[in-house]
Amino acid sequence: MNxxxxxxxxxATENLVTLGAFILFSGFVLLALxxxxxxPYDPLASDTLAALKPPSAAHWFGTxxxxxxxxxxxxxxxxxxxxIAVSAVAASFAAGSALGAIAGFFGGWADRIIxxxxxxxxxxxxxxxxxxxxxxxxxxxxxxxxxxxxxNLPFYIRVARAEVNVRRNAGYVEAARLAGNSDLRVLxxxxxxxxxxxxxxxISLNMGWAILNAAGLSFIGLGxxxxxxxxxxxxxxxxxxxxxxxWWVALFPGAVLMLAVFTFNLLGDGLRDIMDPRMRT
Amino acid sequence: MNLLEVRDLSLEFKTRSGTVHALQDIxxxxxxxxxxxxxxxxxxxxxxxxxxxxxxxxxxxxxxSGSIQFAGMDMLGASxxxxxxxxxxxISMIFQNPRTALNPIRRIGRQIEDVLATHTSTLREDMKxxxxxxxxxxRIPDPERRYDAYPFELSGGQCQRVMIxxxxxxxxxxxxxxxxxxGLDVTTQAAxxxxxxxxxxxxxxxxxxxxxxxxxxxxxxxxxxxxHAGHVVETAPVAEIFRRPRHPYTARxxxxxxxxxxxxxxxxxxxxxxxxxxRDDLPSCRFHARCERAQEDCISKPLPNAAVRCLxxx
Numbered sequence: 001m002n003x004x005x006x007x008x009x010x011x012a013t014e015n016l017v018t019l020g021a022f023i024l025f026s027g028f029v030l031l032a033l034x035x036x037x038x039x040p041y042d043p044l045a046s047d048t049l050a051a052l053k054p055p056s057a058a059h060w061f062g063t064x065x066x067x068x069x070x071x072x073x074x075x076x077x078x079x080x081x082x083x084i085a086v087s088a089v090a091a092s093f094a095a096g097s098a099l100g101a102i103a104g105f106f107g108g109w110a111d112r113i114i115x116x117x118x119x120x121x122x123x124x125x126x127x128x129x130x131x132x133x134x135x136x137x138x139x140x141x142x143x144x145x146x147x148x149x150x151x152n153l154p155f156y157i158r159v160a161r162a163e164v165n166v167r168r169n170a171g172y173v174e175a176a177r178l179a180g181n182s183d184l185r186v187l188x189x190x191x192x193x194x195x196x197x198x199x200x201x202x203i204s205l206n207m208g209w210a211i212l213n214a215a216g217l218s219f220i221g222l223g224x225x226x227x228x229x230x231x232x233x234x235x236x237x238x239x240x241x242x243x244x245x246x247w248w249v250a251l252f253p254g255a256v257l258m259l260a261v262f263t264f265n266l267l268g269d270g271l272r273d274i275m276d277p278r279m280r281t
Numbered sequence: 282m283n284l285l286e287v288r289d290l291s292l293e294f295k296t297r298s299g300t301v302h303a304l305q306d307i308x309x310x311x312x313x314x315x316x317x318x319x320x321x322x323x324x325x326x327x328x329x330x331x332x333x334x335x336x337x338x339x340x341x342x343x344x345x346s347g348s349i350q351f352a353g354m355d356m357l358g359a360s361x362x363x364x365x366x367x368x369x370x371x372i373s374m375i376f377q378n379p380r381t382a383l384n385p386i387r388r389i390g391r392q393i394e395d396v397l398a399t400h401t402s403t404l405r406e407d408m409k410x411x412x413x414x415x416x417x418x419x420r421i422p423d424p425e426r427r428y429d430a431y432p433f434e435l436s437g438g439q440c441q442r443v444m445i446x447x448x449x450x451x452x453x454x455x456x457x458x459x460x461x462x463x464g465l466d467v468t469t470q471a472a473x474x475x476x477x478x479x480x481x482x483x484x485x486x487x488x489x490x491x492x493x494x495x496x497x498x499x500x501x502x503x504x505x506x507x508x509h510a511g512h513v514v515e516t517a518p519v520a521e522i523f524r525r526p527r528h529p530y531t532a533r534x535x536x537x538x539x540x541x542x543x544x545x546x547x548x549x550x551x552x553x554x555x556x557x558x559x560r561d562d563l564p565s566c567r568f569h570a571r572c573e574r575a576q577e578d579c580i581s582k583p584l585p586n587a588a589v590r591c592l593x594x595x
Contacts, residue, residue, distance in 0.1 A: 171376065172385070175382045
């Protein structure tokens with residue numbers, strides 16, 4: 001355990017970009033966990049006297065058209081946005097890597113069927129597909145998670161398939177079989193864990209993408225509904241005020257959204273280095 | 282009774298470019314505690330034979346005829362479940378390139394524990410002790426520390442020692458060593474092979490040593506099986522085969538083994554190469570085209586079913 005912590009420390013300090021990504025990420029995690037206690041105001045309390053006020057000492061990020069504090073709304077929204085992204089990515093990672101691993105390991109018909117499923121999903125413009133799924137299943141947060149998970153599925157299937165496929169005939173796989181392991185045991189215990197470092201990069205990139213996707217769906221009015229604080233909705237609400245000069249309403253939630261995606265994109269490399277024991281020397 | 286008996290085994294691979302007649306009429310047996318060397322050039326079917334014994338061949342492989350009996354068990358008729366029981370417990374295998382044969386992201390101690398957990402009823406709290414014992418038995422220096430090492434932290438020779446520890450963890454009755462020292466330097470080679478033969482003697486374990494190095498086989502084996510193009514061409518005790526090789530291929534093989542003080546120029550090579558095993562009209566003696574003693578009847582007359590499968594032996 002101690003060695004693992006030392007390794008994490010090494011990976012983080014060796015590369016300043018990684019360190020920055022880890023710090024930003026922990027910041028977001030703290031917001032997601034403790035947002036409601038950190039937020040200076042009630043994110044839903046409107047105050048029409050203070051409507052559309054620019055950033056000030058009292059309201060750092062200004063207020064929106066109902067006089068709600070934008071900073072508080074951004075802080076509280078972190079939990080919802082991260083919750084959607086994490087559960088969507090977890091679901092597509094679990095399903096996608098299992099399907100991809102089976103396709104890559106057994107080949108033949110399994111590969112053909114699973115491969116075509118992935119191709120079919122990829123054939124749609126993914127955001128439009130997500131819109132369609134949410135519209136068909138109903139306008140709820142759970143369905144946003146499902147839609148996001150489905151459109152991310154092909155990426156996991158492909159990465160897992162490719163990574164398992166190149167290892168299928170590796171010496172240690174043969175050795176594991178010779179030691180009397182069944183096919184499924186070989187796949188689950190010997191091949192799959194070896195694909196985790198490259199998968200980690202995919203997960204991290206995907207996380208940013210999932211947040212953007214969830215926000216995008218809310219932006220066009222699907223999924224999360226109005227008074228609830230969510231970055232996409234906040235940008236959508238602020239968009240109408242950009243022309244009249246109230247830039248802060250859309251800018252701050254948009255900037256946080258961008259920062260979140262940015263963090264996840266940088267995080268990938270660091271996570272892979274932590275997962276890969278070859279980096280431990 | 283023999284530990285392993287391969288009788289008239291013929292095996293093919295169905296491929297898109299035709300059927301590869303990989304093994305034909307293989308006969309071989311190994312007694313308890315015996316060390317047998319299988320020699321032959323690359324592509325002669327040595328590894329296919331060992332994979333066939335363990336039944337871990339590619340799905341394209343078809344057994345045409347014959348039988349494989351291991352300790353009274355019919356390996357060809359056995360269910361996948363009972364085969365999994367045998368693999369790693371009764372028959373173990375180590376191969377060349379030990380570095381790739383170990384899982385790169387698992388600590389070596391864990392890999393040994395995996396094998397113990399699969400095949401033995403070792404208690405969890407004894408696992409670590411047993412794994413360290415296994416490492417100590419193959420003389421890995423400082424086994425307590427090495428227990429936590431990843432394969433990439435070890436040298437090639439040490440990786441092979443770990444492979445041997447893995448293979449012997451369950452006291453198998455038969456060890457198949459498929460070119461265990463290819464890719465290791467000469468001193469390590471000697472150390473590894475001495476270790477294998479010593480451990481084999483200690484446990485009365487039978488060993489199949491697959492190699493293309495005749496000199497190496499002569500040093501460690503009791504008996505040598507010479508393979509060529511999917512045929513067993515000659516089977517004889519070591520002393521005999523060197524003093525008086527009977528099959529022309531064996532003679533050429535011995536002549537092409539380098540000895541000290543011999544210049545490269547005088548080293549004999551075997552003319553031609555292995556026949557294309559996809560042909561359907563393979564001559565009954567597959568060495569026919571490369572043999573200086575070849576005669577008309579080598580093409581069609583069936584080979585004698587004896588220790589020397591040649592119609593015109595030396």
